[in-house]
Amino acid sequence: EVFSEPPCANWWHMGTGHQERTKRVVTSGGKLLTIVLCVQVLVVMPFTLFVVLPYSKTGSMAGGAKMQIAGMILGNANMIVGIQIWMQSFGLGFHMKAETDSMIFCANTLFTLLNTGLNIICTAAVVLHLSDDNFGLGTFLRMESLVAIGMEGAMSESFYNLLMPGTFFVGYFMCIIMAGAVPFIWNTILMKVIYVWRCFPDCVLGVLKILLPWAGDLSLERYPYFRAEKGFEPMEVGISWDYAAMIVNPTICFGMLIFISPFVWKTFLMLFASNCFYYVFCRYLHLRFCKTCFYTTSRLDSTVNSFWGIPLSVLAVVWVAWGMRADMYLGQSEVLAKVAVLVATFFGSLGVWLCSYWYLLDPFKQKSVADVSDEDVLEVQQRTLYSWFNCNPVYALKCEYYLHTARRTPCLVAPSEGSLRIRVVGASRLRDAGFI
Numbered sequence: 001e002v003f004s005e006p007p008c009a010n011w012w013h014m015g016t017g018h019q020e021r022t023k024r025v026v027t028s029g030g031k032l033l034t035i036v037l038c039v040q041v042l043v044v045m046p047f048t049l050f051v052v053l054p055y056s057k058t059g060s061m062a063g064g065a066k067m068q069i070a071g072m073i074l075g076n077a078n079m080i081v082g083i084q085i086w087m088q089s090f091g092l093g094f095h096m097k098a099e100t101d102s103m104i105f106c107a108n109t110l111f112t113l114l115n116t117g118l119n120i121i122c123t124a125a126v127v128l129h130l131s132d133d134n135f136g137l138g139t140f141l142r143m144e145s146l147v148a149i150g151m152e153g154a155m156s157e158s159f160y161n162l163l164m165p166g167t168f169f170v171g172y173f174m175c176i177i178m179a180g181a182v183p184f185i186w187n188t189i190l191m192k193v194i195y196v197w198r199c200f201p202d203c204v205l206g207v208l209k210i211l212l213p214w215a216g217d218l219s220l221e222r223y224p225y226f227r228a229e230k231g232f233e234p235m236e237v238g239i240s241w242d243y244a245a246m247i248v249n250p251t252i253c254f255g256m257l258i259f260i261s262p263f264v265w266k267t268f269l270m271l272f273a274s275n276c277f278y279y280v281f282c283r284y285l286h287l288r289f290c291k292t293c294f295y296t297t298s299r300l301d302s303t304v305n306s307f308w309g310i311p312l313s314v315l316a317v318v319w320v321a322w323g324m325r326a327d328m329y330l331g332q333s334e335v336l337a338k339v340a341v342l343v344a345t346f347f348g349s350l351g352v353w354l355c356s357y358w359y360l361l362d363p364f365k366q367k368s369v370a371d372v373s374d375e376d377v378l379e380v381q382q383r384t385l386y387s388w389f390n391c392n393p394v395y396a397l398k399c400e401y402y403l404h405t406a407r408r409t410p411c412l413v414a415p416s417e418g419s420l421r422i423r424v425v426g427a428s429r430l431r432d433a434g435f436i
Helices: 018-057 065-089 097-130 137-141 146-197 202-211 225-231 239-258 263-289 299-307 309-325 335-361 377-383 393-401 427-431
Strands: 406-409 412-415
Touching: 018 065, 018 097, 065 097, 065 146, 065 239, 097 146, 097 239, 097 299, 137 309, 146 202, 146 225, 146 239, 146 263, 239 263, 239 299, 239 309, 299 309, 299 335, 309 335
Parallel strands: none
Antiparallel strands: 406 412
8 A cells, every 4th residue: 555645745734724834934934034134234234334335425436346246245145045935935834835836936036026125225325325416216207417317327337236246147156055065065074073973972962963954853873874865965946936036137127227327238138148047057957956846736837927017017117207207297296296106007017917817817727637538558658758657756666566566457456465565654754765
C-alpha cells in the first residue's frame, strides 16, 4: 500500500485552520516589515545622512559611484527580503503549493516595491534639498523653468545610478552567493565542528546544532547521511520570486517617464539589457543551480497577470501628468486637486485591468478537460517523452520494487503471492531510507 501526496499538496499543513494560517501570515508580514524598516534605518538613512547629504550641502550631487553603491545596497536588501520570504513561506499553513507560490510572489513584489520606493523617496528628498528654489511635488505637474528641468535631470540621473547596476544586475549575482556558496560553506563547517571534530563542549555543540539544517531532533552522536543530503539541497526553482522583478522593474522605469532627461532612455536601454541577461541567468539558475519543482496549476501565472496592472496604472498616471504639464487640463488647479486626479487615475486604471482580466477571461476558474482518448502506458510512451508514469517518484519506486512481480493494469493491481509490499505512510517517511 502506498499513501502519498501529490507534489501540489502541502501535506504537513492539512491540519492547519484558516485562523491559524491568517495569524502566521500576519506575524510573518510583521517580521518582513521589520526587516525592511531596519534596512532603511540602519543602512539607507546613515548612507543618506553621512554620504549623500554632505555633497548636497556643498552644492553638488552625490552621483556616480556613490549612488551605484546605494543601488547595490538596495539590490542586496531586496535579495535578503526575498530569501526571508522563501524561508518563512513553507511554514504559514497553506494547503496547496499553488497558494504558497502565489503568496511568495505577492509578498516579494509588494515588499520589494516598498523597499525600492523608500530608497527613491530618500533620493528625491536629497535632490530637492540641493535646490534653493521652492521645488516640491507641484514641480512635476507643470513646466516652470529651465532650473526645474535641470532638477529633473539630476533626479533622473540619481535614479539611473540607483538602478544600474544594483537593481538590474547585482541582486541576481548575490542570489548565487547567498543562496549557494554561503549555505554550502556554512553547513559544511557546522557539520565538521559538531559531528567530526567535536571541538567544543556538548552544551555549545547543542546550540550550534540548532543552526544546522535537518538536525534539530537529532543527538550529537550521529548525523545520518540522508539528513546531510537534505541540508545540502539547493533551493527549488523559484519562479514565484523570479516573477517579482518582472513587475517591480517596469513599474520604476515607467514612473521615470515623467522626467525630461536623457537618462530616461538610458534606463529603458538598461532595462532591456537586464531582461536579456535575466533570461540567460534564469536558464543557468533553473537548470544548474536549483532543484526540480512542480508547478501544477496556472494560479501563479494568473496572479502575475493581475499584478501587471500596477505598471500599466503607473503608465496611465504618467500620461495624465503630462497632460497637466502641457496645460491641456487642470492647468491652474491646486496641487492637491492634481494629486487626487492622479491617484484616481491609478486606481481607476488598476480596477479596469482587474475587472477586464478577472471577469472577461476568468483565469482562476478550474476548467474540466475531458480525455480525448484512453491510452495505456505503452501508447503514452510512444506519443510523449514524459508522463505521470515516469515522473512521479512514488509511482516509479513502486514499479521498481513491486510491479515487476505483480500482474498490473492501469486500473488494477493484483499482487502475486510472496511479492514485496511497500508501505509509505506520509511523505515525511520518505526522508528515512531505513523505514522502507
